Amino acid sequence: MKAFFLCFVAIFIISCSSSQDKTFSRVNVDKYYRETGVIRYFLPTLPDWANVSEHYGCHRKKAIQYLNVKNVKESFNLSYMETLQLQYIYNVELMMAEERVQKKASPTAEEKLFFKAFDSIKAGNYLFKTPTYKRVNFILVDSFSNDIKKLKELMKSSDMFEGRPVFFSECMRRNELIMFLKDNNVALSGGRFLSYEVLGPYDSEAKLVGKEELNLTKFFSKKQTIYLYYTNQRPKNLKGRFKLKKQ
Numbered sequence: 001m002k003a004f005f006l007c008f009v010a011i012f013i014i015s016c017s018s019s020q021d022k023t024f025s026r027v028n029v030d031k032y033y034r035e036t037g038v039i040r041y042f043l044p045t046l047p048d049w050a051n052v053s054e055h056y057g058c059h060r061k062k063a064i065q066y067l068n069v070k071n072v073k074e075s076f077n078l079s080y081m082e083t084l085q086l087q088y089i090y091n092v093e094l095m096m097a098e099e100r101v102q103k104k105a106s107p108t109a110e111e112k113l114f115f116k117a118f119d120s121i122k123a124g125n126y127l128f129k130t131p132t133y134k135r136v137n138f139i140l141v142d143s144f145s146n147d148i149k150k151l152k153e154l155m156k157s158s159d160m161f162e163g164r165p166v167f168f169s170e171c172m173r174r175n176e177l178i179m180f181l182k183d184n185n186v187a188l189s190g191g192r193f194l195s196y197e198v199l200g201p202y203d204s205e206a207k208l209v210g211k212e213e214l215n216l217t218k219f220f221s222k223k224q225t226i227y228l229y230y231t232n233q234r235p236k237n238l239k240g241r242f243k244l245k246k247q
Contacts, residue, residue, distance in 0.1 A: 038111045040071050043201070053196065054211065055235040056142050058171035060196060062095050069202040080204045080218045081130075082121050089127040090117040091197035092174050127174075128194050135163025136220055138242065140230040141181070142171050147231065148184045150247055154229060155187040159245070163227065166192045170212075170235065173197065204239070216240040 043066040051063045067087045072078060078086065093113050098105050105113070120126070137160060144151035154160070167188075169177045174195040181188055199212040216226050217240030226242035228234060234244065 038114050041068055041075070041114065042066065043068050053142070053170040055233075055237065056171055058142070060171065060173075061176075062173060064197055064199065065091055065094060066200050069200060069206045070208070073206050076118070078121065080206075080215065081220075084198050084200065084214070084219060085126045085128060086117055086121045087200060088194075088198045089120055090114055092127060093117060095173060095197075096175075128198070129192060130220060131164035131166065131192060131224070133164040134224055136224050136226045137163045137165045138216065138226050138228050139165055139167050140228070140235070141167050141169045141177060143230040143232055143234075144247075145171075145180075148186070150231065151184075151186055154247060159227070159229075160187075164190055164192060166194055168194045170196045170199065199237070211237060213237040213239055216242055 045063050045065060048063070051060045052058060053060070065087075067083060067090075069083055072083055072086070090113060093116070094105060094110065097109065097113065139151075139154070141151070144154075155165070167177060167181060169180075172180055172195055174193055174197065177193055177195050178188075181191075196212075199214055201208060201210055201212060203209050203213060204215040204218040214237065216228075216238060219240075220226060226240070227245050228238065228242045229245045229247060231247050234246075
């Protein structure tokens with residue numbers, strides 16, 4: 001999968017670099033075509049068969065529009081957290097917009113959504129509200145999907161009163177994650193929701209690594225202590241410093 005992804009990205013970059021004006025010329029990359037310079041801020045969309053979580057093996061209903069983190073950072077000087085927040089809000093809004101009209105968004109609509117998301121980030125209006133508590137309880141919902149009872153018990157434990165719970169899924173979109181938790185009557189009081197739209201194939205230094213990852217230390221505040229709640233094996237794509245709380 002990693003080799004495929006890197007090859008896929010390489011073809012995309014070569015296609016883009018053939019244009020005389022990277023910022024404003026039209027670039028045709030088959031179905032990944034976008035008008036104007038916004039195309040340089042995205043990687044190609046993965047084909048449907050490759051749209052899976054490497055750790056959980058689940059097939060996602062919608063593919064992520066990965067940001068080209070290197071180009072975004074060079075153009076807008078965003079931090080690691082801000083860049084992922086930009087990708088997160090863009091993807092969530094894009095998927096919602098396409099569902100409303102029941103068709104793929106036009107290049108013009110995509111461009112408007114991108115800059116709308118960018119304006120939100122610069123204004124500090126994040127879709128994912130970072131908890132201010134010193135303790136962050138980062139819950140890997142996918143690992144509890146076959147044992148909801150254990151997840152419910154966790155939410156009643158004393159740990160959850162010591163920090164803000166963050167529900168995270170590599171398999172479900174944001175709205176799917178929220179509905180899944182509500183349908184299973186999981187206590188959500190004070191919870192935050194983060195889903196696979198935030199993942200990307202770059203590390204925290206904007207280096208293309210070819211696998212989805214998320215650096216929790218860089219995403220949250222340095223002053224916060226992160227506790228990772230999971231069952232079975234923890235995903236290796238979650239990077240940074242955190243305390244393991246296997247259930």
